[in-house]
Amino acid sequence: MEIIAFDKKSEAYIQAGAELLRENFPESYSDDSLQEMNNVLSKDRIALMAIGDGEFLGFVGAIPQYESTGWELHPLVVDGSKRSKGVGRKLVETLEREVANRGGIMIYLGTDDERFQTSLSDTDLFEDTYRKIENIKNYGNHPYEFYQKLGYQIVGVLPDANGYRKPDILMAKRIRSSEKDSLIDEREESLNHGLSEKKRRELEWKIKGIEDFSGVVSIKKGKDSFYQEAFGYADLSNRRYNYKDTRFGIASGAKFFTALGIGKLIDEGxxxxxxxxxxxxxxxxxxxxxxxxKHLLSHTSGIPDYFDEEVIDDFSELWIEQPMYLLREPRDFLPLLTQGNTMFSPGEKFHYNNGAYIILGIIIEEICEEKFTDFIEKHILNPADMKNSGYFPMDRLPGNTALGYYNNQQGEMISNIYSVPVVGGPDGGVFVTAEDMSRLWQKLFNGEILQQETLKIFLKAHATVQEEFCYGYGIWVQTKGDQVYKYMIMGEDPGVNFRSSYYPDTGWEVTVLCNREYGADDLSIWIEENLIGKPQ
Incomplete structure (x- = not known):
């Protein structure tokens, strides 16, 4: 796909643009769409179009206002069959660069709610206006959420602009901090700090190449964010987008939180x-x-596992005889944990063991005489400032949380609500955001979670899995020679794929959260090989 200046000499493109206006805004342009195209293509305005494989995909325009320091985005139109494929986002991002190049500081737009698509319609906005704006809800795929995803914020409303209780929602974005500064869009700012635009394009082509990629990708170094973007839907049925601060399940990534809980008890003697x-x-x-x-922490205990990943491929098979909705506490797993024979003597070898971490959770509860999830929230999540993360019941998920999706045996895309325990616990199931994962890495290595001596032991390679690939206590450790190259937390469940890596020598953090069973592993490795190892 290519974003270029609108070809004003092409009658075919102008006609195509007029047709898209009629299709997208029939109330406004059913009779005079060609006249509107002439307005869009006026000399003083900006008009850009998206072309892919010779096909006209859509266009965007902007009108100079306030002596050209402020520009009105009008209109943005994308072919209906090409939506949710990044066309609109690319058009807006390119428009922002062009506006900045012409001295613009701010872009604003009005997005009408004429069809009762949000909570701001069918209510009197002359009463309690600010609270209603603050608590806006999207009832019908209104585009304000699309613009929020691109960094625009609601700055006001015009009540009754389109008829009684049919408002115009006003949104704006500052694209430069002053008339002399360059574009300050968060994505572009990050590029100036590290990734070249070429590398950024390569990354997004990689993401695009992952079929139906859905999740959040975050690349940070210290406090600097080099890339953070959201893709796909958190809720397919209601077309609710993933955002940068959406919560995702991380499956076995939660084992690290359990290990840290044990570490806290070790610190306290x-x-x-x-x-x-x-x-x-x-x-x-x-x-x-x-x-x-130490054996339970490092998967070297040899105890029987209720879910042996070398024997059972599909996690959801476990719940055929043991209903997942009954598993709300670590002790609810006891009937599953006491089955089977010891596999080998403790310390003999590494064998990944989910049940071992359930047992660690039970030990925490017995020693502290409090609920496991309450203990982890109090002693790990809160000190790490992971304010948006937690062990949320699948039947009572909070807002802005992604549902997991996977293909069943019939090839149908279904939710994972019946494929994982109803509440996360010691071996998996906590929900986190990308930013909260970054806070955990920072707080951990600043010594704000565990004492330094304890942390050093936890991060040590205690079991060799493969050459240069080891396991510490709740965390994977990759070495190169005698040095630690990378610490990694990862997990996979039906509808969940997660990987978060920290590179101690350089301070890079790479976190990929997916509400599909794929994407995080391949993408994390690609970022490591193409971006982290070769910063531009």
């Missing part, structure tokens, strides 16, 4: 790495007598 399981609880008398805390 309530438990030690060498404590034996049978000395801490009498719930597992048949397990090997030498199973210790």
């Amino acid at each position: 309530k438990i030690s790495y060498e404590d034996r399981l049978r000395d801490l609880t009498n719930l597992f008398p048949n397990f090997h007598s030498d199973v210790k805390i």
